[in-house]
Amino acid sequence: MSSPLQHDRIPLLAETDILVAGAGSAGCCAALAASASGRHRVLLVERYGFAGGSSTQMLDTFYGFFTPGEFPRKVVGGLPDRVVDTLDRAGAIFLRPNTYGAGTGVNYNPERLKLVWDELLAAAGVRVLLHATLVDARAGADGGLREVIISTKRGFFRIAARRFIDASGDADLCHLAGFPCEKAGELEPAQTLTTIFRMSNVDLAAYEAAGGRKMLVQRMTEAVERGTHALPRKTGSLHPMNAVGCISTVAVRVADVDATDFEQLAAAEAEGRRQAFVYEQFFRDCVPGFAAANIIGLSHQIGVRETRRVYGEYRLTREDCLNAARFSDRVLLCGAPIEDHRSLPGGGEETVWGYVPDGGAYDVPYRTLVPRGREETWVVGRCFSATHDAHASCRSMAQTMAMGQAAGTAARLSLEQDCGARAVPVAELQARLRAEGAVLELPAKRAFTAAAEWRKNREAAT
Ligand SMILES: Cc1cc2nc3c(=O)[nH]c(=O)nc-3n(C[C@H](O)[C@H](O)[C@H](O)COP(=O)(O)OP(=O)(O)OC[C@H]3O[C@@H](n4cnc5c(N)ncnc54)[C@H](O)[C@@H]3O)c2cc1C
Incomplete structure (x- = not known):
């Protein structure tokens, strides 16, 4: 795509070996893996x-x-484990065992996690x-991506790099470089957006005694059907946080938003905040344990489930997930179900689930991490x-961290062997990932109950 920026007039801030765009769970792990040998900037x-x-x-x-299931399997390890371990040493995790939904969650203190990263x-x-903020990308004479432009309070800067990892969530780097992407909503309806809100001063014992989640859904349904509170949907969930008497929610829903359009996103932010306080009133009025509760935090921004997806050397499909597909170039496993938050015509939302058979997992091929035709x-x-x-x-974030680990290791390997992304020796990449603790073979099912047990499982798996 043509850029309005005049690159040659923009000062060079840095030259680096590997540039990672976006410091989410995927980008942080990509940067950690890329720097693991200490040989690359x-x-x-x-x-x-x-x-x-x-x-x-x-x-x-x-x-x-x-x-998910009665006897879960632990299908991610290595760097993501190190992140959890570091939180664990600070006393900042607990497990939320779950046989359904996305399975057992590892709950953490998100403020502590900022420090851990x-x-x-x-x-x-x-x-x-x-x-x-990354705002532009430019290729060299041979068509290979060579530099990006960032926008800061001090002005624009250029950064030149030999390898690039797009971890921006919205594929900003690939989009700006003109690589083909699909935008959510073009082929199927885009998943809804959710402002997460947190509440304090909750009497969780009273909530559980009154029926917990089952009772909550019943009260939400009643509120919607009787019109007492203008909730956007009849379902929604809450869970205890890593702080006494505090809960976090997935309840707000904002539909039909192109989250790459800043005006639509701004309107969604305002709508998400509005809905959060409708829920606050509902909780106080209708849910045992919440009479004195109040919102103590809204997510830093509204949660966006999907925007752009890059067309890669391989495109993972629904059939791959539901048939527990095996790929010889696997770099991570995923056993999480398809969880599609869809808006319904005329309002409301349904969550459509699709499970990997027999509590198994599918392989995620290396080629899904390589934009089509790029080196x-x-x-x-x-x-x-x-x-x-x-x-x-x-x-889910265990998978996004594992992707980061795989791509960061591959980028490092491509520099060491002076080869392009598509020529990275996959057997060598897999050997390095295994050596770092990544899980590439489906482990046995295990029973576990607590964080200590999780650690034991992890140690056994690595
Ligand atoms: C409402 C909601 C609830 C969810 N619940 C869960 C859950 O409970 N557990 C779970 O495991 N997963 C959950 N997910 C899924 C999960 O959060 C995401 O899929 C995952 O976090 C994506 O990680 P990422 O690193 O790819 O992207 P992100 O976490 O979005 O990171 C992208 C980073 O890039 C930065 N960035 C973007 N553009 C630019 C730019 N141009 N320049 C510089 N920086 C840029 C962003 O600020 C951000 O830090 C949920 C998602 C949503 C929306």
């Missing part, structure tokens, strides 16, 4: 003032480490540019190469 660009993306902007539970990135020698770029996290349905399964 790695630069991470993030538009906000802290790392973590959705993991710290709005969420507090890693899903995707475990398959800072510390891990600093220890790895990654140069982190916060408050720096210098990888794409990880929310914008990797998948169809709408496959993305609705493979988007």
Whole structure:
């Protein structure tokens, strides 16, 4: 795409070996993996003032480490484990066992996680540019991507790099470079957006005694059907946080938004905030345990489930997920179900689920992380190469971290071996991932009950 920016007039800020765009769970892990040998300069660009993306902007539970079911399997390891371990040592995690939905979650303190990302990135020698938004990309004479432009309060800067990893969630880097992308909503309706809100002063014992989640859904349905509170839907969930008497929710829904359009996104932000306070009133009025509760935080921005997805060397499909597909170039596993938050005509929402058979997992091929025909770029996290349905399964943070680990390791390998992304020796990549603790073979089912048990499972798996 043609750029209105005159690159040659923009000062050069840095030359780096590997540039990672976006410091979400995928980008942080990509940067950590890319810098693991200490031989390469790695630069991470993030538009906000802290790392973590959705993991710290709005969420507090890693899903995707475990398959759902009575006897879960732990299907992600390595760097993502190191992130959880670091939180664990600070006393900032607990498990939320679950046999359904996305399976057992690893709940963490998101404010502590901001610090953990800072510390891990600093220890790895990654140069982190916060408050720096990537706004352009330019190719060299041979068509290979060569540099990006960032916008900061000090003005525009150029950064030249040899390898690029797009971890922006919205595929900003690939889009600006003109690589083909699908935009959510073009082929299937886009998933809805959700402002996460947190409440304090909740009497969770009273809530559970009154029936917990079952009672909550019943009260929501009554409120909608009787018209006492203008809730956007009859369902929604809450869970306890890593702080006494506090809960976090997934309840707000805002539909039909192109989240790459800043005006539509701004309207969605305002609508999300409005709905959150409708819920606050509903909780106080209708839900036992919430009479004195109040909102203590809204997510840093409204949660966006999908926007652009890059067309890669392979595109993960619904059939791959539901048939537990095996690929010889696998770089991570995923056992999370397809979880599609769809808006219904005339209002309301349904969540459509599709499970991997027998509590299993499918392989995610390396080729889904390589934009089609590119040699210098990888794409990880929310914008990797998948169809709408496959993305609705493979988007939990354990998987996005594992993608980052795979792409960062591949980028490092491509520099060491002086080869392009498509020529990276996959057997060598897999050997390195295994050596770092990544899970590439489906482990046995195990029973577990607590964080200590999780650690035991992890140690056994690595
Ligand atoms: C409402 C909601 C609830 C969810 N619940 C869960 C859950 O409970 N557990 C779970 O595991 N998953 C959950 N998910 C899915 C999960 O949050 C995401 O799929 C995952 O976090 C994506 O990680 P990412 O690193 O790819 O993207 P992000 O976390 O979005 O990170 C992208 C980063 O890039 C930055 N960025 C973007 N554009 C630019 C730019 N141009 N320049 C510089 N920086 C840029 C962003 O600020 C951000 O830090 C949920 C998603 C939503 C929307």
